[in-house]
Each structure stands twice: as C-alpha cells, then as structure tokens.
Amino acid sequence: MEDIFHWCREGNALQVRVWLDDTEHDMNQGDDHGFSPLHWASKRGNVKIVEMLLLRGARINATNRGDDTPLHLAAAHGHRDIVHMLLRQKADVNFTNEHGNSPLHYACFWGYNEIAEDLVNHGAIVSIANKFGDTPLDKAKGNLAKVLHDIAVEAGQDLKKIKFKDQSWLGLKTRSRDATLSRFKGINIKDLRLFEKIASKPSGESYRAIWQRNNVVAKILNIRDCSARISRDFNEEFPKLRIFSHPNILPVIGCCNAPPQLIVINQYMQIGSLFRVLHESSDVVVDNAQALKFALDIARGMAFLHSLERIIPEYHLNSRHVMIDEDLTARINMADAKFSFQEKGRVYYPAWMSPEALQKKISDRNWEASDMWSFAILLWELATRELPFYDQSPMEIGMKIALEGLRITIKPGVSPHLSKLIKICMNEDPGKRPTFDMVIPILDKMQR
Amino acid sequence: MTPKVVGSVLKSPDEDQTKSAFKNELSKALGNRTQLQRNTNAKTVETIKEETAVKLRETKEKYNHPKRRSSGIFTKSEKKYNEKDKRRFSGSEIKFIDSNTEYKMATLRPKSPKPLVPAKPEKEESIWDKIGTLGRKKRIKEVQEAEAVQAEGKDSIETPGNPVLPTLSPEEYEMEENEERCMVDQAALDDPKVQELINVLMDWINDELASQRIIVQDLVEDLYDGQILQKLLEKLTGEKLNVPEVTQSEEGQKHKLSIVLQEFNRVLKLPPKSQKKWTVELIHSKNIVAILYLLVALARHFRAPIRMPEHVFIKVIVVQKINGILSPKTVNEAVTSAYDDIGMKCERDAFDTLFDHAPDKLQVVKKSMVTFVNKHLNKINLEVTELESQFSDGVYLILLMGLLEGFFVPLYCFHLTPKEFEQKVHNVGFAFELMEDVGISKPKARPEDIVNLDLKSTLRVLYKLFSKYKDVA
Numbered sequence: 001m002e003d004i005f006h007w008c009r010e011g012n013a014l015q016v017r018v019w020l021d022d023t024e025h026d027m028n029q030g031d032d033h034g035f036s037p038l039h040w041a042s043k044r045g046n047v048k049i050v051e052m053l054l055l056r057g058a059r060i061n062a063t064n065r066g067d068d069t070p071l072h073l074a075a076a077h078g079h080r081d082i083v084h085m086l087l088r089q090k091a092d093v094n095f096t097n098e099h100g101n102s103p104l105h106y107a108c109f110w111g112y113n114e115i116a117e118d119l120v121n122h123g124a125i126v127s128i129a130n131k132f133g134d135t136p137l138d139k140a141k142g143n144l145a146k147v148l149h150d151i152a153v154e155a156g157q158d159l160k161k162i163k164f165k166d167q168s169w170l171g172l173k174t175r176s177r178d179a180t181l182s183r184f185k186g187i188n189i190k191d192l193r194l195f196e197k198i199a200s201k202p203s204g205e206s207y208r209a210i211w212q213r214n215n216v217v218a219k220i221l222n223i224r225d226c227s228a229r230i231s232r233d234f235n236e237e238f239p240k241l242r243i244f245s246h247p248n249i250l251p252v253i254g255c256c257n258a259p260p261q262l263i264v265i266n267q268y269m270q271i272g273s274l275f276r277v278l279h280e281s282s283d284v285v286v287d288n289a290q291a292l293k294f295a296l297d298i299a300r301g302m303a304f305l306h307s308l309e310r311i312i313p314e315y316h317l318n319s320r321h322v323m324i325d326e327d328l329t330a331r332i333n334m335a336d337a338k339f340s341f342q343e344k345g346r347v348y349y350p351a352w353m354s355p356e357a358l359q360k361k362i363s364d365r366n367w368e369a370s371d372m373w374s375f376a377i378l379l380w381e382l383a384t385r386e387l388p389f390y391d392q393s394p395m396e397i398g399m400k401i402a403l404e405g406l407r408i409t410i411k412p413g414v415s416p417h418l419s420k421l422i423k424i425c426m427n428e429d430p431g432k433r434p435t436f437d438m439v440i441p442i443l444d445k446m447q448r
Numbered sequence: 449m450t451p452k453v454v455g456s457v458l459k460s461p462d463e464d465q466t467k468s469a470f471k472n473e474l475s476k477a478l479g480n481r482t483q484l485q486r487n488t489n490a491k492t493v494e495t496i497k498e499e500t501a502v503k504l505r506e507t508k509e510k511y512n513h514p515k516r517r518s519s520g521i522f523t524k525s526e527k528k529y530n531e532k533d534k535r536r537f538s539g540s541e542i543k544f545i546d547s548n549t550e551y552k553m554a555t556l557r558p559k560s561p562k563p564l565v566p567a568k569p570e571k572e573e574s575i576w577d578k579i580g581t582l583g584r585k586k587r588i589k590e591v592q593e594a595e596a597v598q599a600e601g602k603d604s605i606e607t608p609g610n611p612v613l614p615t616l617s618p619e620e621y622e623m624e625e626n627e628e629r630c631m632v633d634q635a636a637l638d639d640p641k642v643q644e645l646i647n648v649l650m651d652w653i654n655d656e657l658a659s660q661r662i663i664v665q666d667l668v669e670d671l672y673d674g675q676i677l678q679k680l681l682e683k684l685t686g687e688k689l690n691v692p693e694v695t696q697s698e699e700g701q702k703h704k705l706s707i708v709l710q711e712f713n714r715v716l717k718l719p720p721k722s723q724k725k726w727t728v729e730l731i732h733s734k735n736i737v738a739i740l741y742l743l744v745a746l747a748r749h750f751r752a753p754i755r756m757p758e759h760v761f762i763k764v765i766v767v768q769k770i771n772g773i774l775s776p777k778t779v780n781e782a783v784t785s786a787y788d789d790i791g792m793k794c795e796r797d798a799f800d801t802l803f804d805h806a807p808d809k810l811q812v813v814k815k816s817m818v819t820f821v822n823k824h825l826n827k828i829n830l831e832v833t834e835l836e837s838q839f840s841d842g843v844y845l846i847l848l849m850g851l852l853e854g855f856f857v858p859l860y861c862f863h864l865t866p867k868e869f870e871q872k873v874h875n876v877g878f879a880f881e882l883m884e885d886v887g888i889s890k891p892k893a894r895p896e897d898i899v900n901l902d903l904k905s906t907l908r909v910l911y912k913l914f915s916k917y918k919d920v921a
Contacts, residue, residue, distance in 0.1 A: 202855070224885055343855075345882060350856040359859045395847060398856025399828050 005031045008040035013048045020056055023308065024185075026244030026251070027058050034064035042070035042086070045079035050086075057247035057300075060091045067097040076106035080115050093124045100130035100164040108140040108148070116140065116148060126152045128162045135161060185239055187211065187254040187265055192218055202348055203338070208268060215268035216253060219335060221342065226260040230341045234262050240311040241334040248301030250323050250331035266335040270326055273333070274378075275319035278385055284328065288415075289447070291382040296443045297330035298322055298378065303436035305332065306368050313337035314362060317374035318352035319381055350398035351388040352377045356430055358402040369430035375439070376425035383414045383422070417446055600696055632736055633778070636763035644757045645784065649743045652754045656683050667743075672734045674705035677742075681708060684750050685715055702732050712742065716749050737762055740783045753896030760784045799904050799911075817910050820918065824851040835910070836903040841866045842875025842895070845909070849882040852917045857882070872899040888912055 004025070007015040016037070019025055030036050038058045041049040050070075054060070061069050071091045074082040083103075087093065096102050104124040107116040116136070120126060126148050127135050137145045152159065192211050199206040202222065209218040223230060234257055241252035241264075256263040271277060274294060277284050286294070302317065314337060315321065321336035350358055354373035356365045377388055388408050389397045400406035407426075410419045421442060427433045636642065646667050653664050657679055664670045671677055678689055689711055691704045706728045713723050722745070730738035740762070747754060760783045767776045802810060814835055821832050825848060832838045839845055843864060850857050862878050863871040876895035884890055891912060893905030 344885070345857050345861040345878065346850075346853075346855040346885070347858055348855045357858075358856065361860045364860075393827065393851060394854055394856045395850035396827050398850075398858075399847075402859060 004029075004037050005035065005040055008037045008046065008049055009044055011041075011044060011046040011049060013046070013052065016049050017052060020052065020245060023243040023245045024239065027053060027056060028062060028244075028247075030062070030064060033066075036062045036064070036070075038062065038070045039064055039068070039073055042079065042082050043073040043077055045074075045077060045082060047079075047081055047085075050082050054085060054089055056245065059247065060086060060089050061095060063095075063097075066099075067095075069095050069097075069103070071095070071103045072097055072101070072106060075103035075112065075115055075119065076110055078110065078112045078115065080112070080118070083115050083118060087118070087122045093119060093122050094128060096128065096130070096164075100128075100132075102128050102136065104128075104136040105130060105134075105139055108136045108144060111141055111144070113144050113147070116144060117151065120148050120151045120155070123155075125157060125162065127157070127159050129164050131164050133161075133164070185242060185254045187256050187263075189256040189258045189261065189263065192256065192263070192265070194218060202346065203336075203343060204264075209265070211253075211265060216265050217268050217335070218256075219264045219266075221262040221264065221339070223260070223262060223341070226262065228259075231257055231259045231262070233341055234339060237312050237339050238264065241313055241337055243305075243308075243334055246301060246304040247329060248297045248331050249304060250325075250333045250335070252334045264335050266333070269323045269331075271324040271328075273320050274322040274324055274330060277324050278319060278381060279387060284324065286382075286385075290328065292443060292447045293328070294322075294324075294330040295379055295382055296440065296447060298332065298375065299436050299440050299443055301330070301332035302371060302375065303440060306371070306436055310362075310367060311337070313339045313342075316347075316349065316353065317371050317378065318349050319378060320349065322378075347398060348394055350394050350401060353398075353401070354426075354430070355402050355428075358398050366430045368435065369433045372433040372436070372439075373426050373430075375436070376422045377408065379418060379422050379425065380408050380410065380414075383418050384411060421446075631765045631767070633763040633765055636761075637736065639760075639762075641757045641760045642762060642783075645740065645744075645760045648754050648756055649740070649747065652747060652752050653680055653743075656680060659683075667739060668734045668736050671739055672732055673701045674708045674731075677712075677731075678704065678708045680746070681711060681715070684746070698732075702728050705732055709742075712746070716745055718745060737764060737781050737783065741781075744784055751894070753894060753900070755900035755902075756784050758784055799908055803904060813907065817907065817914060820914050821848060821910065824848055824920075827851060836901045836906050839906050839910070840876075840899050840901050841872045842877075842879050842898070845879035845898075846875060846882065848913065849879055849886070852913065852920055853882075853886050869899060883912070888916060 004016065004019050004027075006012075007019065020027060027038075028036055030039075035043075036058065038050065038053045038060070039062070040046075041053060060071075063069055069091065071083065071086045071093065072095070074086060093104075094102050102124060104116060104119045104126065105128075107119055124136075126137050129135050137148060140148060149159075192209050194207045194209045197205055197207050198217065204219045204221040206217050206219045209216050211218075234255070238252060238255040238257075242254070243249045244251045250266060250269070253265045253267065255265060271282065271284060276282055277286060284290075298317070305311075305315065313334075315332070315334065316336075316338070317332075321333050323331050323333045325331055347353065347358070352374045354370045357367075357370040357373070362370075381388065389406070392400075397406065410422060414422075421439070425433055425439065650664050650667055653676070654662075657664070657676070660679060660683070662676060662679060664676060673695075674691075675694070678691060682689055689708065691707050692700065695701050695704050709726060709728060709731070712726075722741075726738045726742040731742070740760075744756065746752075747756065761780045762783055764779050764781050765776050766779050767774050769775075802813065817835060818832055821844070825832060825844060828847065828851070830844065830847070832844065842862070843866070846857055846862050862875045866872045866875055873895045876898045880891055880895060889912075891905075891909045893902070893908050897905035898909065
C-alpha cells in the first residue's frame with residue numbers, strides 16, 4: 001500500500017517530505033502495530049528520513065504495540081548512525097519494552113558491539129534484567145560482555161541486577177497516536193459519545209467525549225443563529241486548524257458540521273491549559289526551568305504557525321489557549337482559534353493583546369508582531385505566576401491599554417535576562433519587535 | 449413672438465405684465481396648434497411634425513433664455529412642456545433624461561442623494577429625424593400619433609399648474625356661491641420648520657426609492673401625478689398596484705391617483721375625516737398641505753426612521769364666496785403634532801402607560817436608569833447625565849454591553865466618535881447585535897429611533913439591560 005509507512009520502509013525521502021509538508025498530516029501516527037514513521041525509518045536504516053522526522057519534531061520516545069521505541073529498532077538492526085542521531089536528541093536509552101528489554105539488550109543479542117558500547121557510553125545501564133531475568137551482559141557474546149562491564153564500572157554504574165517490574169500500568173509510555181485521529185476531518189455527530197461538561201465559555205461549551213475509542217474534547221460552539229452561510233464558512237475554515245505536523249501545536253482533529261450544532265473536536269489533555277497550571281490548582285510544579293521550557297515550546301509552536309500562511313480562524317495567544325500535554329509539553333491549542341463568525345466584536349482577554357490589535361483590524365496591522373506582544377505578556381505571566389491586571393474588567397483593561405497606555409510592570413524578582421526579553425518583545429513599535437525565530441535561540445540559551 | 453418682445457417683457461418690473469405676456473404667448477402657441485390640427489388631413493405627417501418641431505424649438509429657445517430661467521413661474525410650466533414632449537417622443541417608456549424634468553435618471557446611489565449635477569445638453573433634432581425617416585410606412589397611425597402629440601402639448605400647457613395659481617386662466621377664478629377655495633400662503637412655506645419637514649420627507653422618500661433610481665427633488669411637482677406615490681406605496685407595502693405604469697393625460701393621472709389614494713386609505717386605516725385631507729383633486733392640483741398630510745400619515749404608519757419636526761403649521765388662506773363677495777380667512781393647518789415616539793406601531797407596553805399616565809414617574813425611572821448606567825460607565829471614567837442624547841450615537845451602549853458582559857470591543861468594530869447619521873445607526877445596530885449575541889432578545893426599538901433621540905425607545909433598550917444586569921456589580 002502506498003502510504004507514509006510504506007515510504008518510510010522503502011526510504012522514499014521525497015514522498016515523505018511532500019507528505020510532511022501537508023500540515024494536516026500527523027507524523028506521530030502509528031500503523032496497525034503502532035509503528036510510527038520514525039519507527040519504520042529507524043528499523044530500515046533510512047538515515048535521511050530519520051533526520052527529516054527528527055527535525056520536524058517527531059516524538060522520539062513513541063512506542064509501538066510492543067512498547068519498542070525507535071531506539072530499540074535502530075539498535076536491534078545495527079543502524080549505528082541512527083542510534084547516534086536518536087541519542088543526540090535525548091532518546092530514553094534505558095526504556096524497556098513489553099519483554100523488559102532495553103535497546104542495549106538487542107544490541108548485545110545481535111552482536112552489534114559498537115552500538116552496544118555507544119549505548120553504554122550514553123548511560124545505558126548494563127544491569128537491567130528483562131522479564132526472564134537476563135541482563136544485556138547475559139546476552140552479549142564473546143568479549144563484548146567484558147568490554148561493556150569495564151565501561152560501566154568506569155562510569156560508576158551500580159552493577160546490582162535491577163529486577164523487571166511491569167510498569168506499563170503507570171502510563172509513562174507515549175504510544176504513537178491512533179492514525180484514525182488525523183484521518184477524518186468531517187466527523188459524524190452520531191459517532192461521538194459525550195460525557196461530562198468540562199468547561200463553559202462564551203465561545204461554547206466543552207464536553208469530554210469518546211470518539212473511536214479516543215479521549216477527546218468536543219466543544220459545541222455558541223452560535224446565535226447558525227445560518228447556511230455560517231455552516232459553509234465553518235466547513236471552509238476548520239480544516240485550517242488541523243495542524244498535525246508540529247509537536248507544539250495541538251490540532252483540531254475534526255469537526256461535526258450539523259447545524260444548528262457546530263462541534264470542534266480535539267485531543268483530551270488531562271492536565272489542562274497553561275492558565276490552569278499557573279493560576280489554578282494543579283499537580284504540576286512549575287519551577288523556573290519548567291517555565292522556560294513552556295516558553296520555548298510556545299515560541300516554537302508560534303514560529304511554526306507564522307511560517308504558514310495566515311489562517312482565517314484567528315488565534316489569540318494567551319495562557320488559556322495553550323494546553324499542557326501529559327509529557328509537560330506546551331502546545332498551541334488550535335481549537336481555541338476564533339472562526340470568522342465567532343464572537344464578532346467581542347474580546348474576552350484583552351490583557352494579552354497589543355494596543356494595535358485592540359484598535360485595528362488584523363488586515364491593517366502586523367499580526368505576527370501582535371502575537372509577539374502577547375508572548376511577552378505570557379513570559380511575564382510565567383515569570384510572576386500572576387494574572388495581568390487581575391483586578392479590572394476586560395472593558396476597562398482594553399480601553400486603558402488601547403487609549404491610556406496601561407502596561408504591565410516588571411517586578412524586581414524577575415531575572416534580568418527575562419525582563420529584558422519581555423521588554424524587547426513588547427516594544428511599542430510593532431516593527432521593532434523580534435520574530436519567534438529570533439526569540440527561540442535566546443530562550444534556548446537561557447535554558448542552559 | 450420675436451425674441452425682442454420677450455426681452456422687453458422681461459425688463460418690465462411689473463409681474464402682472466409678465467404674466468399676461470406669458471398667457472398671450474401660450475394662447476398664440478395654442479392657436480397655432482389648433483390650426484395645425486385642423487389641417488391634419490391635408491398635410492403629410494412629416495410636415496406636421498416638422499412644423500410642430502419648429503414651434504416647439506422656438507418656444508423652448510425662448511424660455512431657455514438664461515434670464516427667463518430665473519423667473520420661476522415661467523420655467524415651471526415650460527419645464528413640463530419640454531418634459532412631456534420628450535417623454536412622448538422618446539418611446540412608450542418614460543425616459544428620465546434631463547435634470548430640468550421631474551424625474552431624474554440616476555446611477556444607483558446609496559442613500560439620500562444630494563442634488564445635483566447639471567445634466568447634459570439636450571439633443572432635440574435627433575429624435576425628430578429618426579421618427580421622420582422611420583415613420584413613412586404607417587402613415588395613418590402616425591397621423592393619429594401626431595394628433596395625440598398636439599393634444600398633449602395643449603394639455604400640458606392648460607393643466608392647472610402651480611398651487612400659487614398664477615397660470616390659471618381668468619375663467620377659473622370664477623366661483624360658485626358658497627364655494628370655498630384655499631390657497632397656501634407662499635410665505636408660510638418659507639418657514640424653516642416647514643422646510644425641514646419637507647426635506648426630511650423628501651430624504652425619506654429618496655431613501656426608500658433609491659433602489660428604483662427615483663429621486664424626488666420637489667415634493668409638489670414630483671408627487672402630484674401619483675406616479676411616485678404609487679412607487680412609494682408599492683415599496684412600503686411590498687405589493688404591486690394594478691395601475692397603468694405611465695399616464696400623460698390629466699384624466700389618466702387623476703384616475704391613477706384615485707386608485708393609489710384608495711389603496712393608501714386602505715393601508716392606513718384612518719378615519720374618513722382625516723382621509724378628506726388628501727383627495728384626488730387636492731393632490732393633483734399640487735396642494736402642498738394635502739401632500740404633506742398624506743406623507744406624514746404614511747411616515748407615521750410605516751414607522752419611517754426619520755424624525756419629523758413637531759407642531760408644523762402652514763398658513764392657508766381660505767376664500768369663500770358669500771353673497772357674491774369673496775371673503776378670505778386664514779386657517780392654520782397643523783401638519784404634524786407632538787410625537788412621543790416615532791410612529792411606534794407595536795403593542796403597548798409599560799413604557800406607553802408610563803408616558804401616557806404617569807409622566808411624573810418618568811423622572812424617577814430616568815433617574816434610576818442613569819444611576820444604573822453610571823455605576824458601570826464610571827469604571828471607564830464616563831458619566832451620563834442625559835439619557836436621550838448621550839445614548840443616541842450608540843457608543844455608550846456598546847461600552848456598556850462590554851462592561852456588563854465582561855468583554856472588550858475592539859475599536860475597529862464601531863465609530864468611537866461618530867459624526868454622520870449612518871455611523872450612529874451602525875453603532876446602535878452593532879450594540880443590538882451584541883445584545884442578541886449574549887442572549888438578550890432583539891429590542892423592539894430600531895437603531896434609527898435611538899439615533900433620532902427617541903426617549904421611549906432608548907428607555908426600552910436600557911430597561912432590557914437593567915432588568916438583566918441590575919445585580920451585576
């Protein structure tokens with residue numbers, strides 16, 4: 001069958017690239033056995049494709065149905081360059097599959113000595129036992145066992161056998177996504193099973209729901225009068241929100257266009273929005289490093305959005321419109337973008353918006369620069385854990401930002417680097433604000 | 449009939465002399481025409497037409513003389529003369545060609561077009577030439593046509609013209625015993641209030657008929673024949689009237705007018721007493737008072753989005769012949785009275801009762817509304833002291849919605865400092881949209897009512913907000 005998995009197996013780099021360029025394609029989807037494109041390319045040793053996938057942010061620790069990661073497959077099939085690439089991208093070197101085998105088990109068993117040494121050099125533990133009580137050293141043939149043992153000792157590894165523990169119930173693994181998630185954009189309302197309501201906002205009511213055995217969120221849009229024209233616009237606009245091709249963007253999976261009901265469906269995120277993590281009760285601890293990581297995630301997502309043509313449903317960046325994935329990745333939530341017919345003339349969160357965005361139509365201003373302003377407010381929010389202008393109503397905030405020069409104040413506690421970045425990002429002159437591509441390296445540096 | 453004579457007449461300061469000179473000329477022209485008519489059988493169509501054309505042109509040239517134009521009386525009747533001929537000869541359909549004529553062909557303009565661009569110079573000969581060469585084959589028909597043309601030319605000159613009645617032939621001044629005639633005091637029409645009423649009504653008609661490319665420039669001259677009244681009624685009711693599209697003869701016009709007025713009375717459902725104010729005779733004789741009565745009633749009935757000046761009076765001189773003596777008396781015709789709202793036609797509500805029966809309580813209601821809106825508007829440093837005027841441009845209404853519902857309205861969505869009527873209407877309409885979006889039922893009042901400073905409509909809208917949000921901090 002001619003599909004992405006086939007091309008990754010065959011090493012058809014050109015086809016893979018074309019496929020990846022379509023934002024509606026989810027590179028993290030899995031086939032019938034949960035193999036993602038990265039799994040296949042790693043297994044077959046198609047270096048170019050692996051490189052391409054990693055560059056575009058494919059999930060490195062995604063697992064197939066047997067809980068193998070791409071590193072398992074690359075190690076088992078002796079593709080040393082790919083193993084290196086995966087290790088460089090911080091692949092989990094001690095991840096065990098359903099048999100309890102780590103990548104090192106396979107490298108030893110198949111006699112890929114160099115790979116085994118590389119793995120141990122990157123921190124692979126030689127004493128992990130699989131389901132049957134065997135460690136990688138037990139699998140090694142010849143003098144490989146001794147070589148590995150020496151490296152491990154030198155690295156100060158505790159050589160006591162680590163017993164196999166079935167941890168699959170912990171839910172730590174990130175399986176490749178169900179491919180059906182990205183396959184159907186028009187969703188039949190009858191296939192949707194709604195459960196409890198989780199949010200009620202001016203834009204609509206959100207329910208937890210199940211669709212094709214996947215946990216999803218279904219937002220029923222709040223439309224006063226769903227005319228044929230609105231239904232048509234909806235059909236035209238929502239496919240633009242199906243951006244599966246970036247790890248920091250949470251796509252809209254699909255929509256039900258069943259007037260009078262218009263429903264937007266996206267993946268269910270247990271943790272919730274960044275707003276919830278920062279300002280409401282949440283188990284997630286956000287230290288400075290985590291805050292910076294969120295910032296970097298958001299910047300990457302926004303940079304990708306800006307690399308595309310401007311899409312019609314308008315996305316306003318603020319902490320409510322960023323979701324936190326289970327692996328604590330921040331993701332731009334496309335389901336929060338506003339359709340052209342939605343909330344006309346009403347802005348509920350003006351505190352994050354630039355003065356010019358409150359005064360001018362999107363076509364009359366530099367919308368990328370306006371997003372950068374919103375990002376500055378978000379950085380401030382991440383640094384202070386406070387809400388901007390929490391004591392005022394949106395109308396007050398909007399009027400004062402637009403007409404009276406109301407601005408956030410940076411408190412002394414904020415690090416000088418960050419406060420400088422915030423100031424740069426919210427330059428009064430939109431033309432002087434940086435782009436997200438410029439901000440990413442700065443944040444990257446600050447993270448280290 | 450030489451230009452010299454005309455010139456000398458013009459120089460004469462005495463108006464009566466001018467009038468009589470004009471009458472002379474008319475009767476001369478008329479005489480020539482009747483003569484022509486008599487000779488019809490003998491002459492060929494072409495010659496008749498040429499002769500008529502020459503006559504027409506002569507008369508036209510004379511009265512198109514710039515000095516002539518300035519004297520109103522002449523141009524009016526002469527205008528009609530030109531226009532009638534043109535209508536006739538340019539085909540069966542009316543062609544609105546010249547700015548001098550009653551109707552003007554306009555490109556579809558948005559609203560209330562303001563006159564006027566001077567029209568192109570006329571091309572007189574071409575039409576005649578064309579008919580002349582085409583017409584040979586159907587002589588008999590053409591002869592009849594020529595007769596019709598002549599009859600019409602006669603008609604157009606003879607028809608009773610101006611309400612000031614300067615063109616009436618002396619015979620028409622003869623009155624029966626006890627007969628009453630009324631005349632409008634010309635000075636009364638110059639009253640600014642009357643002028644305002646006329647302009648407001650004219651703008652309204654032009655707005656309504658803009659889509660049909662009809663522009664009214666003179667209320668009396670354009671409405672008396674029923675043509676535009678018919679179009680207006682059709683537009684307002686959305687029903688087609690079964691009347692001939694175009695009529696030229698006085699009889700036809702009157703017949704049409706009577707059908708149109710019958711329909712008006714059916715729609716307006718007013719008592720016969722008020723229906724007497726606009727009879728076929730009155731309107732066709734270009735009685736401004738009758739036309740105004742009719743239009744005001746119409747505007748009230750259809751809740752025209754206009755604000756008419758209140759208490760407009762027109763002085764009318766009524767002359768009655770008693771015992772062979774003409775006795776004049778002056779009567780004030782009240783064209784409009786006080787309106788507490790702009791022709792509200794919906795069912796009565798608490799506010800009607802309030803306005804009618806407890807005007808003292810009105811102040812209390814107004815005060816509590818002011819307190820309510822100020823509680824919220826104060827947050828953005830705004831203060832309302834007078835409800836009807838400060839809400840009329842819609843800005844406060846929009847801001848209030850945002851304050852009450854917890855959203856900001858981007859400034860590009862409305863006019864923060866509206867100047868034009870249209871901008872204000874847009875603002876109020878937009879505020880209504882916002883209300884509907886957040887689940888408030890559509891206000892009964894129309895945006896135009898609010899913009900026109902209608903207190904009752906403003907209060908109705910504010911009360912809707914008050915009852916929903918009175919507990920919002």
